[in-house]
Amino acid sequence: MAYHKIPSLTADIFIFDEDFNFILIKRKNDPYKDYWALPGGFVEYGESVENAAIREAKEETSIDVELIDLVNVYSKPDRDPRGHTVTVAYTAKGDLSNGKADDDAKDIGIFNVSELDEIPLAFDHAEIIRDCLDKAKK
Template sequence: MGKYRNPSLTTDIFIFDDDLNFILIKRKNEPYKDYWALPGGFVDYGECVEDAAIREALEETSINVELKELVGVYSDPSRDPRGHTVSITYTARGNMKKMNAADDACDIGLFKQEDLEKINLAFDHAKIIKDCLKSIIM
């Protein structure tokens, strides 16, 4: 039997408030070191994606979130220079006053859609953020 290669599974979390402000973290590590990104990360073996999203949000932002909606699945094989990753993305709510950069984040900030043109975004997060904003405005 041949050896199979499978993509890695990740999750991204779009944490937002009533004014459509949303949280981005500045990445501490490569790839895209010092670029802004959605909180997120790899799903551990034996972990459901929803639990991974909640865990990653807490690890990177110090916020306990409640997932609101599944936004989409992003699977372009070239979306991550480390290799083929598939990201499952959720919108979420939480107490944004508790936000604090931790784990793989060296900084954290609140942004609006118009801020995106002024910052460097990692991966395909510009598209993901656009899709998230579209899903919560509808």
């Protein structure tokens, strides 16, 4: 049997409200320390991607979320400096007022689409956020 390198699998969550305000976390660790990012993280062995998204949202933002929609899969081999990482992105609803930074999040912020081009974002999260906004507005 041949062995293959396997990419890491992550889930990212776009948590938004009816006015399309959304939550970002400020990363506590490298890569992209002190940059803003979507809540998310690695899928654990034996865990579904959907459950990982819900768990990561809670761990990083203290918000209980309801997944709304699968947005896209992002798989460019160079999208994460730690190695080939594939992310599955979801839109989700949750009470933004319950947000509190926790786990790998140094801080938490509520942003609006009008601020998107001014936010220093980690990874390819600007692309993911735009795709999430397009999906959420439909």
